[in-house]
Amino acid sequence: MGDMSKIRNIVILTGAGVSAESGIDTFRGANDGRGGLWEEHRVEDVATPEAYAADPGLVLRFYDMRRASIQTKQPNAAHLALARLEAEWAGSGRGAILIVTQNVDDLHERGGAKRVLHMHGEHLSAWCGACDGRMEWTGPLIDRPPCPLCGARALRPDIVWFGEMPYRMEEIYAALREADLFVSIGTSGAVYPAAGFVRHAREMGARTLELNLEASQGSAWFHESRLGAATELVPEWVEEVLAGDEAGG
Numbered sequence: 001m002g003d004m005s006k007i008r009n010i011v012i013l014t015g016a017g018v019s020a021e022s023g024i025d026t027f028r029g030a031n032d033g034r035g036g037l038w039e040e041h042r043v044e045d046v047a048t049p050e051a052y053a054a055d056p057g058l059v060l061r062f063y064d065m066r067r068a069s070i071q072t073k074q075p076n077a078a079h080l081a082l083a084r085l086e087a088e089w090a091g092s093g094r095g096a097i098l099i100v101t102q103n104v105d106d107l108h109e110r111g112g113a114k115r116v117l118h119m120h121g122e123h124l125s126a127w128c129g130a131c132d133g134r135m136e137w138t139g140p141l142i143d144r145p146p147c148p149l150c151g152a153r154a155l156r157p158d159i160v161w162f163g164e165m166p167y168r169m170e171e172i173y174a175a176l177r178e179a180d181l182f183v184s185i186g187t188s189g190a191v192y193p194a195a196g197f198v199r200h201a202r203e204m205g206a207r208t209l210e211l212n213l214e215a216s217q218g219s220a221w222f223h224e225s226r227l228g229a230a231t232e233l234v235p236e237w238v239e240e241v242l243a244g245d246e247a248g249g
């Protein structure tokens with residue numbers, strides 16, 4: 001992976017592939033021959049503001065199902081390894097580590113990660129269209145419950161739909177600028193702006209590594225690609241980084 005002793009700041013981008021082995025479907029194609037989520041549902045029917053305006057019931061029901069489903073899933077070895085890396089890297093005082101996820105599940109957090117930027121929103125959060133408040137939400141939205149903050153029946157899933165602006169972009173680009181190592185895990189590289197992070201980080205001088213089941217659309221931008229299952233590749237890589245830390249520290 002190159003000389004780990006020079007690495008201070010690490011940015012890790014994760015996608016659906018990290019949660020695939022926890023039993024959460026990926027969006028595009030799958031690891032075991034099952035179709036991805038977007039083969040069962042047309043994106044434009046459930047994941048756009050237009051869809052929500054046209055048929056809110058359909059969209060709310062879809063996300064109610066997903067919200068209920070993720071709460072039955074457990075973090076896997078990849079989530080746990082990243083949480084361990086975060087804790088030990090921070091503890092070593094070497095530099096900063098930031099997990100940026102496109103995932104809307106909470107498996108990084110339940111795996112023990114402390115600071116995770118959810119750039120595409122979160123299943124376990126609701127957003128009020130009346131007061132603009134956001135709040136933790138674990139139940140359904142289909143019955144149009146009143147907003148606990150303002151009472152309006154205007155709660156929607158706190159998910160970034162196609163055509164909407166991803167969250168926390170300034171913080172993410174600031175971290176990419178300072179990154180010595182950028183690692184992309186379990187993402188197809190099909191959706192921008194996340195798909196452009198590798199190029200940005202590399203242009204700013206970071207080493208770039210991809211861990212994915214198959215080569216992603218942006219593979220050519222990575223200095224190194226390792227292909228395989230996240231539950232195997234991620235713990236291996238974390239061991240390597242932490243061993244290099246001791247050797248180089």
Ligand code: OAD
Nearest residue numbers: 015016017020026027028031102186187188213214229230
């Ligand atoms: P995708 O479904 O597009 O891609 C998942 C990637 O994970 C693929 O490249 C797979 O090869 C890889 N993969 C599958 N199983 C894996 C495993 N066990 N180990 C390692 N890799 C594995 O998911 P994302 O790239 O996350 O946006 O999709 C990006 C965005 O598109 C999502 O955040 C979502 C979607 O539309 C929104 O909902 C806003």
